[in-house]
Amino acid sequence: MSEKYMKEYEAGYTPRLVMEEASRCLLCHDAPCSKACPAGTDPAKFIRSVRFRNVKGAAETVRINNILGAICARVCPTERYCQQGCSRSGIDKPIDIGRIQRYVTDSEDAFKMEILEAKPLNGKKVAVIGSGPAGLSVAGILAQDGYKVTIFEKEAKAGGYLRYGIPEYRLPTPVVDREIKRIEKLGVEIVLNHPVEDIEALKKEYDAVVVAVGHNKGKVLPIFAGKRFVKTAVDFLHEAKRRKGNIKVPQNVLVIGGGDVAMDTVTTLKLLGVPQVTDVVYETFAEFKASKKELQGSQEQGVSIIDGYVPVALKGKKVVFQHRFIPAKLEVKADLIILAVGQYTEAGLLGFEVNKLQEVTNASGKVFVCGDVAHNGEKTVVYAVRSAKEVAYAVKKYLGGK
């Protein structure tokens, strides 16, 4: 039953359809969409290029502004960013910016374009820990400016959450592979199967070190700790993606959580053929965290979503929930329980506590943090790209570049 999971869920635009969508764009002055993109991808400019039949130019705009443009096109919760400001909403509905961006980046591949170029090496070496979206982006940006960048990745393949987190139907592995290849072509070296155990050694060997290890572990609520039939969403999604959907899942699964990771989990379960998927969510629908698109996707798959409940006890495989606002109780028994209740960083091996990361960075001056670990804001790919741009700028400044 991995077929459905392996197929990209949303079809790409045809040339005709992308032109229809681009023609809906009002081509705003001082466009709100471009102002709303955390990574500065500049959708107003690339949509205008599409409209004026310059797809190659559009691809350049996307790629120069967003080194993970093909990934963001697929996974970005655009409703919260560019599309939220879209003036077209004043008429009917916003432009489907993500899908246009996907057409543009797919065309970039079809045309075999090589947009980014690396300047000659400037003699400075930078180490990046982690090859997730933040690590890849910061490495790619620095490599373009002539820095010799080496990424250290603990897994057997690069990509971090892109490769092992976001499900295949939403982000196909070949897309991730192509993005990584683009970054490698800029001269970035990725050392695989290499967990960093001693950051001090890196600090000696490199002119700067960027920590981009992400929020790599799923949280476990205390009542579920140590239970064999309980998994974290991070682990579940990792296994599903690594094994191309060929995993055994019981017939009745309970998921707890209501963010985008929870939606990815429930939809994956459904696409893998699990008949009973129940999602119990802390937030009520009015407070929902997941993007509308992901929520809609899971509902289309027939997931039962129950909102507003907190898990309070575990009796065998039965979870007891209490509603947050009304006197209501819920009991759900399941063969497998998956927790999508948040993530944290496990980086003990690096030799310092994550919550002291900022301090470490500030003290040494040589270590920078990037991506999810760098801030408490949005944990999205587009924010990782934004963070990478900021960190790359800081690294360059530190190393005396422009």
Next chain:
Amino acid sequence: MVKKDLSVTFLGVKFPNPFCLSSSPVGNDYDMCKKAYDVGWGGIVFKTIGPKSYVINEVSPRFDKLDKEAEPFVGFKNMEQIAEHSLEENLADLARLKKEYPDRVLIASIMGNDEETWEDLARKVTEAGADMIEMNLSCPQMTSHAMGSDVGSNPELCKRYCQAVKRGSKLPMMAKMTPNITDMVVVAKACLEGGADGIAAINTIKSICNIDLQKKIGMPIVNGKSAISGYSGKAVKPVALRFIQQMRTAIPNLEISGIGGCETWEDAAEFILVGATTIQVTTGIMQYGYRIVEDMCNGLMHYMEEQKVDSLHELIGKANKNIIPAEELDRDYIVYPQIDEDKCVGCGRCYISCYDGAHQAMEWDEDKRRPHCNHDKCVGCLLCGHVCPVGAISLGEIVFKKTAKPGRKIKDIRL
């Protein structure tokens, strides 16, 4: 359910409605014409019948289209010449159509290559039962320079051929004009002097629609080459309306069959208002099929009801007197744009166009994302209104210029 009499009388012939197929690929044989009549077309101009000696040999492919954004067929380029069936087959089709559809109008389009063939064709189509003759003096893609638009741009030749047709037939006759000429009035007058009863306008405009950027050849490509040929469709409507208006102005009460980019009842109404009695259609049919006549008829009936008229003749040429030389227009006032802030979606297109294409009068509030018109700079061109995607900009306050004639009153201005 609207019910209005759409019938018109054109050159003395009564049409159940003004909509006709124009002489083209859409009226190529009996079967096609039968279907068109069945769907509701009031008349058919059968595809141009040429002299027996002229052999038609078409290219493949033979069309191209101009697109704009996601809109295909903004304009259409066509390389087909005249009817490829034999003269006998065409005459037989005419006879059969007239017999089976006596209440519909059947117009024979003919094209000779000398006086003798014009006269002979006129006689033959008359004998076959046609109600009317259209002289094709205007096809721009003939392989003979003795035929088509090369003839239609020569007034003297047109006159002689009209006389020849009139010798061959007493049927009402219209001459079809080429737009590939500076002044159509000269040719139209020559045709009328030669005996034409009315004018059909316009035929297609000589064009190159697109160039293949890789192969560096015009489209469509015929074994590595292409040729200039006729352009039609919505894009040519403004040109057609202009020629009709000019002829109606120079030759009052001239009866005209309007042609050029008519797709909707609104297009048709425009042709009628500038003086067309019937309207001929091809490109719209090629793109959408004969069925488009249903909405043309019904839409036109609703328009008649709105206009409170019982006959289309009450509308023919009603715009002619309102289209005057530029030098006679009232230049005493400015009308400022009026911006509806509730309708405005804040795209700023008016601001961009006013700055880059007009007089930098539209100012932009960055925080509120709303435009504001500075009357000190505004010249009242209303470009802003044309680019607004939501129709939030309309005609507002009228102000007389300092140079205006004294004593003028705003209430007298008709916007």
